[in-house]
Amino acid sequence: MGWSGCHATIQVCCRYETERIAGVLARPHIQGMLKLTPILLAVGYGLVMYLFSSWRTKRDLDARSTELADAPLRAITNKFAKVLGVDRIRVNLYEVDAINGLAASDGRIFLTRGFYNRYVAGEVSAEELASVIAHELGHVALGHSRRRMIDFSGQNAIRAVLASVLGRFIPGVGPWIAGMVASMLAARLSRQDEYEADAYATSLMVSAGLGTAPQIALFEKLEGLAGLRGGGAPAWLMSHPRTSDRIAAIEAMEARWRSELPTE
Numbered sequence: 001m002g003w004s005g006c007h008a009t010i011q012v013c014c015r016y017e018t019e020r021i022a023g024v025l026a027r028p029h030i031q032g033m034l035k036l037t038p039i040l041l042a043v044g045y046g047l048v049m050y051l052f053s054s055w056r057t058k059r060d061l062d063a064r065s066t067e068l069a070d071a072p073l074r075a076i077t078n079k080f081a082k083v084l085g086v087d088r089i090r091v092n093l094y095e096v097d098a099i100n101g102l103a104a105s106d107g108r109i110f111l112t113r114g115f116y117n118r119y120v121a122g123e124v125s126a127e128e129l130a131s132v133i134a135h136e137l138g139h140v141a142l143g144h145s146r147r148r149m150i151d152f153s154g155q156n157a158i159r160a161v162l163a164s165v166l167g168r169f170i171p172g173v174g175p176w177i178a179g180m181v182a183s184m185l186a187a188r189l190s191r192q193d194e195y196e197a198d199a200y201a202t203s204l205m206v207s208a209g210l211g212t213a214p215q216i217a218l219f220e221k222l223e224g225l226a227g228l229r230g231g232g233a234p235a236w237l238m239s240h241p242r243t244s245d246r247i248a249a250i251e252a253m254e255a256r257w258r259s260e261l262p263t264e
Contacts, residue, residue, distance in 0.1 A: 103139035127214035138200030
């Protein structure tokens with residue numbers, strides 16, 4: 001067989017293989033899988049990014065934190081431990097200037113150096129700072145770190161679907177709208193987590209005999225301590241509830257508990 005014959009045979013084989021592949025791709029279940037590919041990629045991307053972020057955060061926390069040794073705070077966390085039925089509650093000091101508390105994905109609790117310094121300076125009481133520890137314990141106990149991994153992947157999937165659909169009707173603007181919707185969803189889920197952790201902290205503070213006053217007092221001064229101005233962003237885009245709403249929720253919870261107490 002000459003070169004021309006081989007070339008013709010190759011063309012026939014290539015055409016046959018192309019038609020075969022096209023036929024396979026045209027099958028309904030294959031078409032369905034191809035349509036799901038962007039969503040699956042978005043979910044996978046979200047999961048990988050979350051795991052990478054958790055790994056990077058853990059590495060930074062390990063390198064820049066030590067166990068907090070403070071007698072007044074230790075006395076309060078011992079009360080928390082008694083309520084929760086555990087031997088002790090370890091709190092770590094994270095060497096950053098920001099004013100914050102953190103609950104790591106592995107369950108460890110952190111206070112930042114900036115927050116602790118305000119306590120040392122007398123701007124925050126031990127009971128008020130303990131309410132932050134109680135709040136972070138709430139995030140751990142309620143599984144918020146694990147839930148955020150699922151939420152983050154889901155938000156990426158929603159963004160991918162909306163961007164694909166809206167992009168057909170309003171090119172250019174569609175992906176932007178999809179991103180905005182995903183951000184609104186993320187903010188809403190984050191606010192719900194904060195309310196739940198607040199409620200957990202309130203219950204723990206009351207059970208430990210500290211009441212709700214330290215928690216409310218901290219909220220009243222927190223924006224000033226952190227240099228925040230909550231009124232600058234729309235409520236539906238904020239990752240944390242407004243301070244006034246959080247205080248109102250705590251007061252409503254306390255009022256409900258009081259109403260349920262037996263009367264003499």
